[in-house]
Amino acid sequence: MPRPDKTRFASHDQYIAAQTPTVQAILTEIQRRVETQVPEAVRCIGYNMPAFRRGKIFFYFAAFKKHIGIYPPVTADQALIASLAPFRGPKGNLSFRLDQPMPYELIAHVAEALAAQYCSDGSPPPRST
Template sequence: MVFSSHEEYFKSLSPVIQALMLSIQQKVETLLPEVTRCISYQMPAFRANQHVFFYFAAFRKHIGIYPPVTKDLALINVLQPYRGKKGNLSFPLDQPLPLELIGQVVMAFYREYEAGTRKR
């Protein structure tokens, strides 16, 4: 299925997963009200200054967040239980969603892109 908006993507999910995805969307928009919603790689994403900097997607057993955090070593340490082999984050659906931690990830990505230290 091809999605053209966050809303379309969310409608394809169960109500429980929809609520989790909406909570992530709200967290991003609360922290960074100037960013724009978009779909990239068929995932909900956010764009700032013409560059997509944050992607999130629902899977059968987890919510994934992309790309990997690469610069903030303290944050990488805290994220260790959620990091996959390539550093992408995977939050299991059978555990509470750590929204404050996800907010820290969002801000780390945003700062990296704004500072030009992350590949665009």
């Protein structure tokens, strides 16, 4: 059950508008990069975060006080996983600090890898709400 004080977002635009101007710019650029890298991706909301689907949800992103989180973890591309090591948390989810330059090109490659991982091989998608 949602907490009464928690906003339930219905769209990417609504989620992004609720952030600070600096974070809005970052989220908008991530959104643009994903749509460029995976042009057939469709915007949606999952777990109250902006997400993208291509049949199945394959990419979630969210703003936090000090970082941008990207979910779920990449597990199928070992070279990409190695390049993501500085950003990976204990469960493999990605955390990009807001006080550091945002690696947009790397994030675009993550989106492409996650689309391949979750939408092409018959794997079950991450759950969405």
